Amino acid sequence: MDFLAEGFRRALALLLSGDAEVLGIALLTLKIAVVATVLACAIGLPLGYLLATRRFWGRRAALTAVNTALAFPTVVVGLLLFGLLSRRGPLGGLGWLYTWQAIVIGDVLLALPIAAALSAAAVQGVDPRVRRTAETLGAGRWLTAWTVAREARFALAAVITAAFGQVVAEIGAAMMLGGNIRGSTRTLTTAVALYTSQGDFGLALALGLVLIALALIVNVTLQLLQGKGSG
Amino acid sequence: MVELRGVRHRYDRRLVLDLEQFAVPAGAMLAVVGHNGSGKSTLLRLLALLEAPTEGQVLWDGRPVRHRPPTALRRRVTLVEQRPMLLRGTVLENIGFGLRLRGVDGTEAYKRTAEVAEQLGLLALLERRRHELSDGEVQRVAVARALAVRPEVLLLDEPTSSADRAASSALYRALAEQRAVPSKPPLAVCIASHQLEDAYRWADDIRALAEGRLSPVTPENLFRVELAPAGTDTMSARVGAIDILVTTDRAGPAVLAVPPGDIFVSSAPLSSSARNVLKGRVTRIAAHRPGGGVAVTADVGVELVAIVTADAVRELALAPGVPVVFSFKASAVRVF
DSSP states (O other), X not given: XXXXXHHHHHHHHHHHHTOHHHHHHHHHHHHXXXXXXXXXXXXXXXXXXXXXXOOOXXXXXXXXXXXXXXXXXXXXXXXXXXXXXXXXXXXXXXXXXXXXXXXXXXXXXXHHHHHHHHHHHHHHTSOHHHHHHHHHTTOOXXXXXXXXXXXXXXXXXXXXHHHHHHHXXXXXXXXXXXXXXXXXXXXXXXXXXXXXXXXXXXXXXXXXXXXXXXXXXXXHHHHHHHHSSOO | OEEEEEEEEEETTEEEEEEEEEXXXXXXXXXXXXXXXXXXXHHHHHHTTSSOOSEEEEEETTEEOOSSOOHHHHTTEEEEOSSOOXXXXXXXXXXXXXXXXXXXXXXXXXXXXXXXXXXXXXXXXXXXXXXXXXXXXXXXXXXXHHHXXXXXXXXXXXXXXXOOHHHHHHHHHHHHHHHHSOOSSOOEEEEEESOHHHHHHHOSEEEEEETTEEOSSOSTTEEEEEEEEOSSSEEEEEETTEEEEEEOSOOEEXXXXXXXXXXXXXXXXXXXXXXXXXXXXEEEEEXXXXXXXXXXXXXXXXXXXXXXXXXXXXXXXXXXXOEEEEEEOGGGSEEO
16 A cells, blocks of 8 residues: 555655646647547537437438447557558558647547537437527527527536547547657556556556546536526 | 418328418418317428428418528518427527527617517516426417517417416407507418417407318317217217217218307207207307307307307397207218
Protein backbone atom coordinates (compact mmCIF):
# COMPACT_ATOMS: atom_id res chain seq x y z
CA MET A 1 0.00 0.00 0.00
CA ASP A 2 2.96 2.27 0.55
CA PHE A 3 3.59 2.75 -3.10
CA LEU A 4 0.00 3.92 -3.55
CA ALA A 5 0.38 6.57 -0.87
CA GLU A 6 3.73 7.52 -2.31
CA GLY A 7 2.09 7.75 -5.73
CA PHE A 8 -0.57 10.11 -4.43
CA ARG A 9 2.04 12.30 -2.74
CA ARG A 10 4.04 12.47 -5.94
CA ALA A 11 0.95 13.20 -7.98
CA LEU A 12 -0.10 16.03 -5.70
CA ALA A 13 3.38 17.53 -5.76
CA LEU A 14 3.49 17.40 -9.55
CA LEU A 15 0.09 18.99 -9.89
CA LEU A 16 0.76 21.72 -7.36
CA SER A 17 4.15 22.57 -8.86
CA GLY A 18 2.50 23.06 -12.23
CA ASP A 19 4.79 20.59 -13.98
CA ALA A 20 5.25 21.69 -17.59
CA GLU A 21 5.06 18.19 -19.02
CA VAL A 22 1.85 17.34 -17.16
CA LEU A 23 0.34 20.64 -18.26
CA GLY A 24 1.38 20.10 -21.88
CA ILE A 25 -0.10 16.61 -21.97
CA ALA A 26 -3.32 17.81 -20.35
CA LEU A 27 -3.72 20.70 -22.77
CA LEU A 28 -3.08 18.47 -25.81
CA THR A 29 -5.62 15.96 -24.51
CA LEU A 30 -8.15 18.73 -24.00
CA LYS A 31 -7.51 20.13 -27.48
CA ILE A 32 -7.93 16.75 -29.14
CA ALA A 33 -11.02 15.90 -27.10
CA VAL A 34 -12.73 19.24 -27.72
CA VAL A 35 -12.02 19.28 -31.47
CA ALA A 36 -13.08 15.63 -31.85
CA THR A 37 -16.24 16.13 -29.76
CA VAL A 38 -17.23 19.25 -31.70
CA LEU A 39 -16.69 17.52 -35.04
CA ALA A 40 -18.43 14.29 -33.98
CA CYS A 41 -21.42 16.21 -32.59
CA ALA A 42 -21.58 18.58 -35.56
CA ILE A 43 -22.08 15.54 -37.79
CA GLY A 44 -23.66 13.14 -35.31
CA LEU A 45 -26.44 15.28 -33.81
CA PRO A 46 -28.00 16.27 -37.17
CA LEU A 47 -27.58 12.66 -38.32
CA GLY A 48 -29.37 11.44 -35.20
CA TYR A 49 -32.16 13.97 -35.78
CA LEU A 50 -32.61 12.77 -39.36
CA LEU A 51 -32.60 9.11 -38.29
CA ALA A 52 -35.23 9.88 -35.67
CA THR A 53 -37.54 12.06 -37.74
CA ARG A 54 -37.28 11.19 -41.42
CA ARG A 55 -38.92 8.15 -42.91
CA PHE A 56 -36.73 6.82 -45.69
CA TRP A 57 -35.87 3.50 -47.21
CA GLY A 58 -33.15 1.74 -45.21
CA ARG A 59 -33.72 3.84 -42.08
CA ARG A 60 -33.97 0.80 -39.84
CA ALA A 61 -30.77 -0.64 -41.31
CA ALA A 62 -29.02 2.70 -40.78
CA LEU A 63 -30.13 2.76 -37.13
CA THR A 64 -28.89 -0.80 -36.63
CA ALA A 65 -25.56 0.10 -38.24
CA VAL A 66 -25.12 3.13 -35.98
CA ASN A 67 -26.08 1.13 -32.89
CA THR A 68 -23.63 -1.61 -33.84
CA ALA A 69 -20.89 0.96 -34.35
CA LEU A 70 -21.36 1.96 -30.69
CA ALA A 71 -19.55 -1.22 -29.74
CA PHE A 72 -16.72 -0.78 -32.24
CA PRO A 73 -13.41 -1.66 -30.55
CA THR A 74 -11.14 1.37 -30.46
CA VAL A 75 -8.10 -0.64 -31.55
CA VAL A 76 -9.92 -1.83 -34.67
CA VAL A 77 -10.75 1.76 -35.61
CA GLY A 78 -7.11 2.62 -34.91
CA LEU A 79 -5.94 -0.27 -37.05
CA LEU A 80 -8.16 0.63 -40.01
CA LEU A 81 -7.17 4.29 -39.91
CA PHE A 82 -3.54 3.29 -39.51
CA GLY A 83 -3.87 1.38 -42.79
CA LEU A 84 -5.42 4.39 -44.50
CA LEU A 85 -2.99 6.99 -43.14
CA SER A 86 0.24 4.98 -43.31
CA ARG A 87 2.75 5.98 -45.97
CA ARG A 88 1.55 3.24 -48.34
CA GLY A 89 -2.14 3.82 -47.55
CA PRO A 90 -4.55 5.80 -49.75
CA LEU A 91 -4.38 8.82 -47.43
CA GLY A 92 -0.66 8.50 -46.78
CA GLY A 93 0.01 11.66 -48.78
CA LEU A 94 -1.51 13.76 -46.02
CA GLY A 95 1.35 12.83 -43.74
CA TRP A 96 -0.99 12.81 -40.79
CA LEU A 97 0.06 9.54 -39.19
CA TYR A 98 1.56 10.16 -35.74
CA THR A 99 0.08 13.66 -35.55
CA TRP A 100 -2.67 14.94 -33.27
CA GLN A 101 -4.93 15.32 -36.31
CA ALA A 102 -4.79 11.54 -36.81
CA ILE A 103 -5.95 11.01 -33.24
CA VAL A 104 -8.78 13.48 -33.86
CA ILE A 105 -9.92 11.50 -36.91
CA GLY A 106 -9.89 8.27 -34.92
CA ASP A 107 -11.75 9.87 -32.03
CA VAL A 108 -14.34 11.39 -34.35
CA LEU A 109 -15.02 7.98 -35.84
CA LEU A 110 -15.41 6.53 -32.37
CA ALA A 111 -17.61 9.32 -31.00
CA LEU A 112 -19.76 9.71 -34.11
CA PRO A 113 -21.89 6.58 -33.50
CA ILE A 114 -22.41 7.70 -29.90
CA ALA A 115 -23.51 11.16 -30.99
CA ALA A 116 -25.79 9.80 -33.74
CA ALA A 117 -27.35 6.83 -31.91
CA LEU A 118 -27.92 8.58 -28.60
CA SER A 119 -29.25 11.77 -30.18
CA ALA A 120 -31.62 9.71 -32.34
CA ALA A 121 -32.88 8.10 -29.14
CA ALA A 122 -33.11 11.52 -27.47
CA VAL A 123 -35.12 13.00 -30.35
CA GLN A 124 -37.38 9.95 -30.52
CA GLY A 125 -38.09 10.52 -26.86
CA VAL A 126 -39.45 14.00 -27.56
CA ASP A 127 -43.24 14.18 -27.76
CA PRO A 128 -44.14 14.10 -31.49
CA ARG A 129 -46.51 17.01 -30.85
CA VAL A 130 -43.51 19.32 -30.36
CA ARG A 131 -42.53 18.90 -33.98
CA ARG A 132 -46.09 19.26 -35.24
CA THR A 133 -46.58 22.35 -33.05
CA ALA A 134 -43.46 24.03 -34.45
CA GLU A 135 -44.46 23.15 -38.00
CA THR A 136 -48.06 24.25 -37.71
CA LEU A 137 -47.00 27.57 -36.20
CA GLY A 138 -44.85 28.20 -39.24
CA ALA A 139 -41.37 26.87 -38.46
CA GLY A 140 -39.28 25.76 -41.41
CA ARG A 141 -37.03 22.73 -41.31
CA TRP A 142 -34.24 24.33 -39.25
CA LEU A 143 -36.43 26.06 -36.73
CA THR A 144 -38.44 22.88 -36.26
CA ALA A 145 -35.22 20.97 -35.53
CA TRP A 146 -34.13 23.74 -33.15
CA THR A 147 -37.47 23.62 -31.31
CA VAL A 148 -37.23 19.83 -30.93
CA ALA A 149 -33.60 20.13 -29.78
CA ARG A 150 -34.61 22.68 -27.13
CA GLU A 151 -37.17 20.25 -25.73
CA ALA A 152 -34.56 17.45 -25.70
CA ARG A 153 -31.77 19.60 -24.33
CA PHE A 154 -31.09 17.50 -21.23
CA ALA A 155 -30.77 14.32 -23.24
CA LEU A 156 -28.67 16.07 -25.89
CA ALA A 157 -26.32 17.48 -23.27
CA ALA A 158 -25.90 13.93 -22.00
CA VAL A 159 -25.07 12.87 -25.58
CA ILE A 160 -22.33 15.50 -25.82
CA THR A 161 -20.98 14.45 -22.42
CA ALA A 162 -20.94 10.81 -23.49
CA ALA A 163 -19.13 11.68 -26.74
CA PHE A 164 -16.56 13.74 -24.82
CA GLY A 165 -16.18 10.92 -22.30
CA GLN A 166 -15.45 8.48 -25.10
CA VAL A 167 -12.73 10.59 -26.75
CA VAL A 168 -11.06 11.77 -23.59
CA ALA A 169 -10.76 8.28 -22.11
CA GLU A 170 -9.97 6.40 -25.32
CA ILE A 171 -6.49 4.91 -25.68
CA GLY A 172 -6.48 2.43 -28.58
CA ALA A 173 -6.71 4.90 -31.45
CA ALA A 174 -4.58 7.49 -29.65
CA MET A 175 -1.80 4.99 -29.21
CA MET A 176 -1.92 3.54 -32.73
CA LEU A 177 -2.48 6.76 -34.67
CA GLY A 178 -0.63 9.22 -32.46
CA GLY A 179 2.24 6.97 -31.53
CA ASN A 180 2.59 8.44 -28.01
CA ILE A 181 5.33 10.83 -29.09
CA ARG A 182 6.55 12.98 -26.24
CA GLY A 183 5.69 16.63 -26.71
CA SER A 184 3.60 16.09 -29.82
CA THR A 185 1.06 13.26 -29.55
CA ARG A 186 1.31 12.07 -25.97
CA THR A 187 -2.14 12.24 -24.44
CA LEU A 188 -3.20 11.60 -20.86
CA THR A 189 -4.30 8.02 -21.53
CA THR A 190 -1.23 7.00 -23.52
CA ALA A 191 1.02 8.70 -20.97
CA VAL A 192 -0.66 6.91 -18.06
CA ALA A 193 -0.15 3.58 -19.85
CA LEU A 194 3.49 4.39 -20.62
CA TYR A 195 4.49 5.65 -17.17
CA THR A 196 2.73 2.75 -15.46
CA SER A 197 4.66 0.29 -17.62
CA GLN A 198 7.86 2.21 -16.81
CA GLY A 199 7.11 1.95 -13.11
CA ASP A 200 6.65 5.70 -12.58
CA PHE A 201 3.45 5.18 -10.68
CA GLY A 202 3.34 8.68 -9.19
CA LEU A 203 3.43 10.41 -12.55
CA ALA A 204 0.88 7.98 -13.98
CA LEU A 205 -1.42 8.63 -11.04
CA ALA A 206 -0.99 12.39 -11.37
CA LEU A 207 -2.01 12.21 -15.01
CA GLY A 208 -4.90 9.93 -14.11
CA LEU A 209 -6.13 12.50 -11.60
CA VAL A 210 -5.85 15.22 -14.24
CA LEU A 211 -7.92 13.07 -16.58
CA ILE A 212 -10.64 12.66 -13.97
CA ALA A 213 -10.56 16.39 -13.18
CA LEU A 214 -10.90 17.21 -16.88
CA ALA A 215 -13.95 14.98 -17.23
CA LEU A 216 -15.44 16.50 -14.09
CA ILE A 217 -14.92 20.09 -15.27
CA VAL A 218 -16.54 19.40 -18.64
CA ASN A 219 -19.52 17.68 -16.99
CA VAL A 220 -20.06 20.46 -14.49
CA THR A 221 -19.81 23.09 -17.24
CA LEU A 222 -22.41 21.30 -19.37
CA GLN A 223 -24.71 20.92 -16.39
CA LEU A 224 -24.43 24.60 -15.58
CA LEU A 225 -25.20 25.49 -19.19
CA GLN A 226 -28.34 23.35 -19.38
CA GLY A 227 -29.47 24.30 -15.91
CA LYS A 228 -30.26 27.84 -17.06
CA GLY A 229 -34.04 28.10 -17.16
CA SER A 230 -36.16 25.01 -16.74
CA GLY A 231 -39.73 23.98 -17.53
CA MET B 1 -59.37 28.08 -50.15
CA VAL B 2 -58.06 24.69 -49.04
CA GLU B 3 -59.50 21.58 -50.60
CA LEU B 4 -58.92 17.82 -50.54
CA ARG B 5 -59.65 15.94 -53.73
CA GLY B 6 -59.81 12.16 -54.12
CA VAL B 7 -57.95 11.72 -50.86
CA ARG B 8 -57.33 8.27 -49.42
CA HIS B 9 -55.03 8.25 -46.42
CA ARG B 10 -53.59 5.14 -44.83
CA TYR B 11 -51.65 4.37 -41.68
CA ASP B 12 -49.85 1.04 -42.06
CA ARG B 13 -52.17 0.03 -44.92
CA ARG B 14 -55.25 0.78 -42.80
CA LEU B 15 -57.52 3.19 -44.62
CA VAL B 16 -58.36 6.01 -42.20
CA LEU B 17 -59.70 8.64 -44.56
CA ASP B 18 -61.52 8.31 -47.86
CA LEU B 19 -62.88 11.59 -49.18
CA GLU B 20 -63.95 12.40 -52.72
CA GLN B 21 -63.95 16.10 -51.98
CA PHE B 22 -63.70 18.28 -48.89
CA ALA B 23 -63.24 22.02 -48.94
CA VAL B 24 -62.84 24.79 -46.39
CA PRO B 25 -63.86 27.96 -48.24
CA ALA B 26 -62.51 31.39 -47.23
CA GLY B 27 -64.36 32.79 -44.23
CA ALA B 28 -66.27 29.56 -43.56
CA MET B 29 -67.28 28.39 -40.11
CA LEU B 30 -67.21 24.67 -40.57
CA ALA B 31 -67.78 21.87 -38.09
CA VAL B 32 -66.72 18.30 -38.64
CA VAL B 33 -68.49 15.95 -36.29
CA GLY B 34 -67.99 12.27 -35.70
CA HIS B 35 -67.03 9.64 -33.17
CA ASN B 36 -63.54 9.23 -31.83
CA GLY B 37 -61.57 7.43 -34.49
CA SER B 38 -63.80 8.65 -37.32
CA GLY B 39 -60.85 10.34 -39.03
CA LYS B 40 -61.44 13.92 -37.83
CA SER B 41 -57.93 14.47 -36.52
CA THR B 42 -56.35 12.95 -39.62
CA LEU B 43 -58.49 15.20 -41.79
CA LEU B 44 -57.29 18.27 -39.89
CA ARG B 45 -53.65 17.20 -40.14
CA LEU B 46 -53.99 16.87 -43.92
CA LEU B 47 -55.67 20.28 -44.16
CA ALA B 48 -52.89 21.73 -41.96
CA LEU B 49 -50.32 20.37 -44.45
CA LEU B 50 -48.62 18.46 -41.64
CA GLU B 51 -49.04 15.21 -43.51
CA ALA B 52 -49.38 14.48 -47.20
CA PRO B 53 -52.22 12.15 -48.20
CA THR B 54 -51.25 8.64 -49.28
CA GLU B 55 -53.38 9.17 -52.40
CA GLY B 56 -55.10 12.21 -53.85
CA GLN B 57 -54.43 15.92 -53.76
CA VAL B 58 -54.51 18.86 -51.42
CA LEU B 59 -55.25 22.12 -53.22
CA TRP B 60 -54.69 25.68 -52.04
CA ASP B 61 -56.47 28.35 -54.03
CA GLY B 62 -57.13 25.66 -56.62
CA ARG B 63 -53.48 24.74 -57.08
CA PRO B 64 -52.13 21.35 -55.99
CA VAL B 65 -49.78 21.42 -53.01
CA ARG B 66 -46.41 19.72 -53.40
CA HIS B 67 -45.50 16.72 -51.25
CA ARG B 68 -43.32 19.00 -49.12
CA PRO B 69 -45.25 22.26 -48.94
CA PRO B 70 -43.16 25.44 -48.73
CA THR B 71 -43.07 27.17 -45.34
CA ALA B 72 -44.81 30.26 -46.73
CA LEU B 73 -47.83 28.14 -47.66
CA ARG B 74 -47.85 26.27 -44.35
CA ARG B 75 -47.94 29.62 -42.55
CA ARG B 76 -51.39 30.33 -43.97
CA VAL B 77 -52.96 27.56 -41.89
CA THR B 78 -52.53 26.44 -38.32
CA LEU B 79 -53.84 23.56 -36.26
CA VAL B 80 -54.58 23.29 -32.56
CA GLU B 81 -54.51 19.64 -31.60
CA GLN B 82 -56.97 18.02 -29.24
CA ARG B 83 -54.29 17.65 -26.58
CA PRO B 84 -52.05 20.55 -27.51
CA MET B 85 -48.47 20.78 -26.39
CA LEU B 86 -46.98 23.91 -24.91
CA LEU B 87 -43.30 24.45 -25.59
CA ARG B 88 -40.66 25.20 -22.99
CA GLY B 89 -41.02 28.69 -21.60
CA THR B 90 -43.79 30.88 -20.28
CA VAL B 91 -47.34 31.27 -21.58
CA LEU B 92 -46.25 34.65 -22.97
CA GLU B 93 -43.40 33.05 -24.88
CA ASN B 94 -45.67 30.30 -26.13
CA ILE B 95 -48.29 32.69 -27.48
CA GLY B 96 -45.55 34.69 -29.18
CA PHE B 97 -43.81 31.63 -30.65
CA GLY B 98 -45.34 31.84 -34.12
CA LEU B 99 -44.78 35.59 -34.23
CA ARG B 100 -41.08 35.21 -33.43
CA LEU B 101 -40.80 32.62 -36.22
CA ARG B 102 -42.27 35.19 -38.59
CA GLY B 103 -39.85 37.85 -37.42
CA VAL B 104 -42.63 40.09 -36.06
CA ASP B 105 -40.89 42.81 -34.05
CA GLY B 106 -41.08 42.88 -30.26
CA THR B 107 -43.60 45.69 -29.74
CA GLU B 108 -46.04 44.40 -32.34
CA ALA B 109 -45.60 40.82 -31.09
CA TYR B 110 -46.34 41.91 -27.52
CA LYS B 111 -49.40 43.86 -28.64
CA ARG B 112 -50.85 40.90 -30.49
CA THR B 113 -49.99 38.48 -27.70
CA ALA B 114 -51.70 40.67 -25.11
CA GLU B 115 -54.71 41.07 -27.40
CA VAL B 116 -55.37 37.34 -27.83
CA ALA B 117 -54.45 36.63 -24.21
CA GLU B 118 -57.13 39.09 -23.13
CA GLN B 119 -59.73 37.64 -25.48
CA LEU B 120 -59.14 34.18 -24.03
CA GLY B 121 -58.87 35.29 -20.41
CA LEU B 122 -55.18 34.43 -20.11
CA LEU B 123 -53.72 37.74 -18.92
CA ALA B 124 -53.22 36.43 -15.39
CA LEU B 125 -51.34 33.38 -16.63
CA LEU B 126 -48.75 35.00 -18.91
CA GLU B 127 -45.78 34.27 -16.65
CA ARG B 128 -46.78 30.68 -15.88
CA ARG B 129 -45.09 27.62 -17.34
CA ARG B 130 -46.74 24.56 -18.78
CA HIS B 131 -46.59 22.46 -15.63
CA GLU B 132 -48.44 25.18 -13.73
CA LEU B 133 -51.51 25.06 -15.99
CA SER B 134 -54.65 22.91 -16.08
CA ASP B 135 -55.57 21.00 -19.26
CA GLY B 136 -58.24 23.58 -20.07
CA GLU B 137 -55.77 26.43 -19.66
CA VAL B 138 -53.24 24.66 -21.89
CA GLN B 139 -55.94 24.36 -24.53
CA ARG B 140 -56.75 28.06 -24.33
CA VAL B 141 -53.07 29.02 -24.54
CA ALA B 142 -52.74 26.83 -27.62
CA VAL B 143 -55.74 28.52 -29.26
CA ALA B 144 -54.30 31.94 -28.37
CA ARG B 145 -50.94 30.91 -29.85
CA ALA B 146 -52.69 29.91 -33.07
CA LEU B 147 -54.84 33.05 -33.26
CA ALA B 148 -51.80 35.27 -32.66
CA VAL B 149 -50.28 34.33 -36.03
CA ARG B 150 -53.51 35.39 -37.80
CA PRO B 151 -53.81 32.41 -40.10
CA GLU B 152 -56.19 32.33 -43.05
CA VAL B 153 -57.45 28.93 -41.94
CA LEU B 154 -57.65 27.95 -38.29
CA LEU B 155 -58.17 24.26 -37.55
CA LEU B 156 -59.28 23.28 -34.06
CA ASP B 157 -59.46 19.68 -32.91
CA GLU B 158 -61.97 19.34 -30.05
CA PRO B 159 -60.98 22.77 -28.71
CA THR B 160 -63.38 22.64 -25.78
CA SER B 161 -62.79 19.04 -24.69
CA SER B 162 -61.04 20.13 -21.46
CA ALA B 163 -62.87 23.42 -21.05
CA ASP B 164 -65.69 24.33 -18.72
CA ARG B 165 -68.70 26.23 -20.01
CA ALA B 166 -67.25 29.68 -19.30
CA ALA B 167 -63.95 28.84 -20.98
CA SER B 168 -65.63 27.41 -24.03
CA SER B 169 -67.87 30.43 -24.46
CA ALA B 170 -64.75 32.63 -24.09
CA LEU B 171 -63.21 30.60 -26.87
CA TYR B 172 -66.15 31.01 -29.23
CA ARG B 173 -66.34 34.71 -28.38
CA ALA B 174 -62.64 35.09 -29.21
CA LEU B 175 -63.19 33.33 -32.52
CA ALA B 176 -66.07 35.64 -33.33
CA GLU B 177 -63.95 38.70 -32.46
CA GLN B 178 -61.11 37.48 -34.64
CA ARG B 179 -63.53 36.89 -37.49
CA ALA B 180 -64.91 40.37 -37.05
CA VAL B 181 -61.45 41.85 -37.73
CA PRO B 182 -61.50 42.69 -41.42
CA SER B 183 -58.86 40.63 -43.14
CA LYS B 184 -58.22 39.48 -46.61
CA PRO B 185 -59.02 36.68 -47.05
CA PRO B 186 -61.45 36.38 -44.11
CA LEU B 187 -60.52 33.88 -41.40
CA ALA B 188 -61.91 30.41 -42.05
CA VAL B 189 -62.38 28.14 -39.06
CA CYS B 190 -62.83 24.39 -39.15
CA ILE B 191 -63.55 22.66 -35.85
CA ALA B 192 -63.63 18.93 -35.26
CA SER B 193 -65.97 18.06 -32.47
CA HIS B 194 -68.13 15.33 -31.11
CA GLN B 195 -70.33 17.87 -29.38
CA LEU B 196 -73.15 18.40 -31.82
CA GLU B 197 -74.91 21.08 -29.85
CA ASP B 198 -71.85 23.30 -29.93
CA ALA B 199 -71.46 22.72 -33.63
CA TYR B 200 -75.05 23.68 -34.33
CA ARG B 201 -74.70 26.84 -32.31
CA TRP B 202 -71.95 28.49 -34.28
CA ALA B 203 -71.17 26.59 -37.48
CA ASP B 204 -72.43 27.66 -40.90
CA ASP B 205 -71.95 24.19 -42.21
CA ILE B 206 -71.70 20.81 -40.55
CA ARG B 207 -70.13 17.72 -42.07
CA ALA B 208 -70.35 14.33 -40.45
CA LEU B 209 -67.48 11.92 -40.64
CA ALA B 210 -67.84 8.21 -39.97
CA GLU B 211 -65.15 5.60 -40.54
CA GLY B 212 -63.13 8.10 -42.54
CA ARG B 213 -65.96 8.87 -44.96
CA LEU B 214 -68.33 11.81 -45.18
CA SER B 215 -71.70 10.68 -43.99
CA PRO B 216 -74.52 11.36 -46.46
CA VAL B 217 -76.93 12.30 -43.68
CA THR B 218 -76.91 14.76 -40.82
CA PRO B 219 -74.58 13.78 -38.08
CA GLU B 220 -77.07 12.84 -35.39
CA ASN B 221 -77.87 9.26 -34.56
CA LEU B 222 -74.72 7.79 -36.04
CA PHE B 223 -73.74 4.38 -34.71
CA ARG B 224 -70.99 1.93 -35.42
CA VAL B 225 -72.68 -1.49 -35.44
CA GLU B 226 -72.45 -5.15 -36.33
CA LEU B 227 -75.29 -6.21 -38.66
CA ALA B 228 -76.83 -9.62 -38.00
CA PRO B 229 -79.64 -11.32 -40.04
CA ALA B 230 -83.10 -10.77 -38.51
CA GLY B 231 -85.56 -11.78 -41.28
CA THR B 232 -85.85 -12.26 -45.00
CA ASP B 233 -84.80 -8.75 -45.95
CA THR B 234 -83.91 -7.17 -42.64
CA MET B 235 -80.84 -7.06 -40.49
CA SER B 236 -80.63 -6.29 -36.82
CA ALA B 237 -78.08 -4.03 -35.20
CA ARG B 238 -77.38 -3.86 -31.50
CA VAL B 239 -77.07 -0.24 -30.41
CA GLY B 240 -76.62 0.32 -26.69
CA ALA B 241 -79.46 -1.54 -24.99
CA ILE B 242 -81.71 -1.81 -28.05
CA ASP B 243 -81.84 -3.55 -31.41
CA ILE B 244 -82.53 -1.49 -34.51
CA LEU B 245 -84.04 -3.23 -37.54
CA VAL B 246 -82.59 -2.20 -40.88
CA THR B 247 -83.51 -3.00 -44.46
CA THR B 248 -80.22 -3.77 -46.13
CA ASP B 249 -78.34 -6.53 -47.89
CA ARG B 250 -75.18 -5.64 -46.00
CA ALA B 251 -73.87 -7.75 -43.12
CA GLY B 252 -71.07 -7.45 -40.62
CA PRO B 253 -69.57 -4.16 -39.42
CA ALA B 254 -71.22 -0.99 -40.72
CA VAL B 255 -72.13 2.54 -39.79
CA LEU B 256 -75.79 3.16 -39.29
CA ALA B 257 -77.61 6.49 -39.35
CA VAL B 258 -81.17 7.21 -38.34
CA PRO B 259 -82.15 10.48 -40.06
CA PRO B 260 -83.73 12.64 -37.31
CA GLY B 261 -86.41 13.88 -39.67
CA ASP B 262 -87.60 10.31 -40.30
CA ILE B 263 -88.42 9.61 -36.66
CA PHE B 264 -92.10 9.86 -35.69
CA VAL B 265 -92.53 11.19 -32.18
CA SER B 266 -95.69 10.26 -30.27
CA SER B 267 -96.81 9.87 -26.68
CA ALA B 268 -98.09 6.29 -27.20
CA PRO B 269 -97.15 3.55 -29.69
CA LEU B 270 -98.76 4.15 -33.09
CA SER B 271 -100.19 1.40 -35.20
CA SER B 272 -98.06 1.83 -38.29
CA SER B 273 -95.68 0.07 -40.62
CA ALA B 274 -92.69 1.31 -38.60
CA ARG B 275 -90.67 -1.72 -37.50
CA ASN B 276 -88.67 0.22 -34.91
CA VAL B 277 -90.86 1.39 -32.04
CA LEU B 278 -88.80 2.57 -29.07
CA LYS B 279 -90.09 3.84 -25.76
CA GLY B 280 -88.16 6.21 -23.55
CA ARG B 281 -88.05 9.62 -21.94
CA VAL B 282 -87.11 13.01 -23.31
CA THR B 283 -83.70 14.14 -22.09
CA ARG B 284 -83.23 17.43 -23.92
CA ILE B 285 -85.11 19.80 -26.12
CA ALA B 286 -83.17 22.31 -28.17
CA ALA B 287 -84.07 24.73 -30.90
CA HIS B 288 -82.57 23.20 -33.98
CA ARG B 289 -80.96 25.29 -36.69
CA PRO B 290 -82.73 28.53 -37.68
CA GLY B 291 -85.95 27.57 -39.41
CA GLY B 292 -85.20 23.87 -38.97
CA GLY B 293 -87.56 22.80 -36.21
CA VAL B 294 -86.80 21.49 -32.74
CA ALA B 295 -84.33 18.76 -31.82
CA VAL B 296 -85.87 16.36 -29.30
CA THR B 297 -83.36 14.05 -27.67
CA ALA B 298 -84.73 11.00 -25.88
CA ASP B 299 -83.14 8.11 -24.08
CA VAL B 300 -84.81 5.07 -25.65
CA GLY B 301 -82.12 2.66 -24.54
CA VAL B 302 -79.69 4.84 -26.45
CA GLU B 303 -79.83 8.58 -27.09
CA LEU B 304 -81.65 9.40 -30.32
CA VAL B 305 -82.42 12.82 -31.76
CA ALA B 306 -85.63 13.52 -33.65
CA ILE B 307 -86.43 16.77 -35.44
CA VAL B 308 -90.02 17.89 -35.04
CA THR B 309 -91.93 21.13 -35.48
CA ALA B 310 -92.41 23.58 -32.64
CA ASP B 311 -96.18 22.89 -32.92
CA ALA B 312 -95.61 19.18 -32.31
CA VAL B 313 -93.57 19.96 -29.20
CA ARG B 314 -96.51 22.00 -27.86
CA GLU B 315 -99.22 19.46 -28.78
CA LEU B 316 -97.33 16.52 -27.28
CA ALA B 317 -96.26 18.68 -24.27
CA LEU B 318 -92.69 17.50 -24.77
CA ALA B 319 -90.30 18.42 -21.99
CA PRO B 320 -87.36 16.73 -20.31
CA GLY B 321 -88.55 13.66 -18.38
CA VAL B 322 -91.78 13.21 -20.39
CA PRO B 323 -92.37 9.63 -21.68
CA VAL B 324 -92.17 9.45 -25.44
CA VAL B 325 -92.22 6.90 -28.28
CA PHE B 326 -89.86 7.14 -31.23
CA SER B 327 -90.89 5.16 -34.34
CA PHE B 328 -89.10 4.78 -37.64
CA LYS B 329 -89.16 2.39 -40.57
CA ALA B 330 -86.45 -0.18 -41.08
CA SER B 331 -86.06 1.25 -44.58
CA ALA B 332 -85.47 4.77 -43.22
CA VAL B 333 -82.22 3.68 -41.57
CA ARG B 334 -79.17 4.48 -43.67
CA VAL B 335 -76.28 2.04 -43.78
CA PHE B 336 -72.82 2.91 -45.10
